[in-house]
Amino acid sequence: MPVSWWPIGLFFIIVAGFAATSLALSKLVAPSRHNEAKAETYESGIRPLGEAQQRSDIRYYTVAMLFVVFDVEAIFLYPWAVVYDRIGLYGLIEMVLFIVLLVGAYLYAWRRGALDW
Amino acid sequence: MGSLFTGALGAASVSLPQPNLLAISPVIALTVAAVLVLGCVIARPLIRGVVYPVIAMAGLVAALALALIQLGNRPVTTFSGNWRTDAFSLFFTITVVIAGILAVLISDSWLTENDVPQAEFYAVLLCSVIGAIVSASAYNLIALFVGIELMSVPTYILTGFAKHNRVSNEAALKYSLLGGFSTAILLYGLTWTYGVTGETGYPAIRGFVGNGQGGFHAAVLLASMLVIAGLGFKIAAVPFHMWTPDAYQGAPTVVTAFMSVSVKAGAFAALVRILTDAFGGIYRDWSPILIVIAIVTMVLGNVVAIVQNDVKRMLAYSSIAHTGFMLVGLATWNPGNAVGVSGVLFYAFAYTFMNLGAFGMLAWLEAHGAGTGIDDVNGLFSRAPLAALGFSACLLGLMGFPFTVGLPAKVFVFQAAAGGGYVWLALLSLLLSAVGAVYYFRPMVRMFMHEPKVVLASPRQTVMAVGLGVAALGTVLLGVLFSPVFDLAQRAATGG
Numbered sequence: 209m210p211v212s213w214w215p216i217g218l219f220f221i222i223v224a225g226f227a228a229t230s231l232a233l234s235k236l237v238a239p240s241r242h243n244e245a246k247a248e249t250y251e252s253g254i255r256p257l258g259e260a261q262q263r264s265d266i267r268y269y270t271v272a273m274l275f276v277v278f279d280v281e282a283i284f285l286y287p288w289a290v291v292y293d294r295i296g297l298y299g300l301i302e303m304v305l306f307i308v309l310l311v312g313a314y315l316y317a318w319r320r321g322a323l324d325w
Numbered sequence: 326m327g328s329l330f331t332g333a334l335g336a337a338s339v340s341l342p343q344p345n346l347l348a349i350s351p352v353i354a355l356t357v358a359a360v361l362v363l364g365c366v367i368a369r370p371l372i373r374g375v376v377y378p379v380i381a382m383a384g385l386v387a388a389l390a391l392a393l394i395q396l397g398n399r400p401v402t403t404f405s406g407n408w409r410t411d412a413f414s415l416f417f418t419i420t421v422v423i424a425g426i427l428a429v430l431i432s433d434s435w436l437t438e439n440d441v442p443q444a445e446f447y448a449v450l451l452c453s454v455i456g457a458i459v460s461a462s463a464y465n466l467i468a469l470f471v472g473i474e475l476m477s478v479p480t481y482i483l484t485g486f487a488k489h490n491r492v493s494n495e496a497a498l499k500y501s502l503l504g505g506f507s508t509a510i511l512l513y514g515l516t517w518t519y520g521v522t523g524e525t526g527y528p529a530i531r532g533f534v535g536n537g538q539g540g541f542h543a544a545v546l547l548a549s550m551l552v553i554a555g556l557g558f559k560i561a562a563v564p565f566h567m568w569t570p571d572a573y574q575g576a577p578t579v580v581t582a583f584m585s586v587s588v589k590a591g592a593f594a595a596l597v598r599i600l601t602d603a604f605g606g607i608y609r610d611w612s613p614i615l616i617v618i619a620i621v622t623m624v625l626g627n628v629v630a631i632v633q634n635d636v637k638r639m640l641a642y643s644s645i646a647h648t649g650f651m652l653v654g655l656a657t658w659n660p661g662n663a664v665g666v667s668g669v670l671f672y673a674f675a676y677t678f679m680n681l682g683a684f685g686m687l688a689w690l691e692a693h694g695a696g697t698g699i700d701d702v703n704g705l706f707s708r709a710p711l712a713a714l715g716f717s718a719c720l721l722g723l724m725g726f727p728f729t730v731g732l733p734a735k736v737f738v739f740q741a742a743a744g745g746g747y748v749w750l751a752l753l754s755l756l757l758s759a760v761g762a763v764y765y766f767r768p769m770v771r772m773f774m775h776e777p778k779v780v781l782a783s784p785r786q787t788v789m790a791v792g793l794g795v796a797a798l799g800t801v802l803l804g805v806l807f808s809p810v811f812d813l814a815q816r817a818a819t820g821g
Contacts, residue, residue: 316367
């Protein structure tokens with residue numbers, strides 16, 4: 209029955225209340241002294257260089273995606289290597305299937321020109 | 326093995342899973358097809374573009390055949406309990422694979438004429454179909470999550486496939502941001518489920534949840550509510566529907582046709598499975614919530630659809646309304662009344678033909694140089710009688726007109742609601758589906774009675790016409806010969 213849902217409502221009230229109370233308390237209790245250094249981008253004192261909205265090369269996304277291909281491969285190769293002698297041929301076939309798929313992805317990226325700059 | 330390692334790694338030998346490969350064979354067929362399609366890019370100079378749809382179609386037909394031959398089999402749980410192939414998952418597998426087949430048929434001309442990278446399109450489409458199958462077959466929270474993501478992420482990509490179209494880009498961005506948001510909510514729900522029960526498998530969760538009398542009841546409720554919200558986004562239920570009109574309107578029409586049926590089917594399968602199976606014991610708690618969601622979804626979808634002047638956007642709101650109708654079937658579920666769920670299954674199957682056909686007809690209009698505005702269908706009957714008849718069949722189906730599959734679909738769902746003691750809900754749904762007649766009739770009146778406004782170009786669209794013909798014929802034929810499909814849906818819903 210819907211009545212049994214009240215703890216959920218309570219949960220959300222507590223969540224919202226915690227956030228609101230924390231913000232309000234820090235606003236009330238914490239001292240607030242403004243000066244010029246605090247208004248700078250980096251409070252450590254380093255002066256910011258250039259614009260905040262800089263263009264970055266869109267081609268970096270292919271680098272990121274290729275990284276994922278090899279990263280995932282490495283992640284799975286480590287546990288596989290640890291138990292390799294115990295899972296034998298079964299594990300070998302599984303890993304060959306997996307690597308073939310990844311090599312396929314790599315070849316695909318290469319043929320689509322992801323490696324040309 | 327040296328004794329040096331036994332201390333560190335434990336003496337127990339690694340138990341290898343004994344996967345049942347037949348159970349996942351549709352997924353294997355689709356994966357092979359997806360990889361082959363991309364493989365053709367590697368061998369590009371040697372292979373011509375026409376092979377891409379052929380490979381994708383071969384994979385889908387093979388998957389359909391592999392699902393059909395398993396229909397009579399006993400339920401199989403494999404991959405350490407992560408995967409369950411039974412009549413339920415096979416029913417949804419068949420549904421989404423049919424959606425994939427129709428999508429490939431209607432997409433071909435759009436891809437070739439707009440110079441869209443074909444191999445990627447088909448590979449991503451196949452991945453989404455695989456994800457929907459995994460969602461329907463998942464018997465474990467982690468498999469469920471993988472399936473939902475594998476189904477959703479490709480649709481974000483497909484939405485933005487018209488790379489040089491700003492509207493398509495905007496739709497893809499909105500869809501992926503809100504989709505990511507909903508995924509986070511779903512994941513939060515799954516985390517709560519695991520946190521409370523300490524289990525990820527559905528049977529174990531069901532055992533822990535019991536009938537809600539045990540401890541941690543509030544936490545279990547929170548988990549189920551978050552799961553409903555997360556999956557509510559994917560099926561476009563109000564109030565989680567905000568992305569739907571923009572994503573459906575901005576996406577290339579062929580993509581909208583596909584994702585409006587396949588994602589909905591996959592997410593509904595996941596929702597039905599997790600609610601009736603893992604959380605089946607506390608149906609008294611989630612059922613009122615779903616009834617409220619179903620009512621607001623039906624009301625908002627049907628009412629807002631009336632004022633739309635763009636057929637594509639109108640169909641987007643109509644798809645929200647249909648989510649509401651389907652939710653009625655699920656909301657009135659209880660362990661003794663599974664008729665509603667069989668209604669949901671039948672509805673998802675029927676919806677595949679009606680809705681894919683309706684959006685597909687808009688794609689056909691676009692391929693002939695028209696737009697998707699309400700004026701663009703003016704006088705279609707005098708220009709292209711068959712197209713107008715097919716479009717009308719799909720719209721009548723969505724309306725729930727007799728002699729179309731829409732009528733039995735609605736009747737089964739509403740009957741289940743009435744049988745479950747919710748006569749008022751069944752009557753309300755009936756009333757709201759009558760509202761649907763207002764906006765479904767509007768383009769039809771214009772097709773048959775108005776003077777043509779747009780001059781249609783006449784390119785040859787043979788493959789597309791086949792796809793639309795199948796969708797329209799399916800809508801009409803299933804309206805008469807619905808009993809085999811409904812029997813199957815009934816068997817699927819009762820765990821056969």
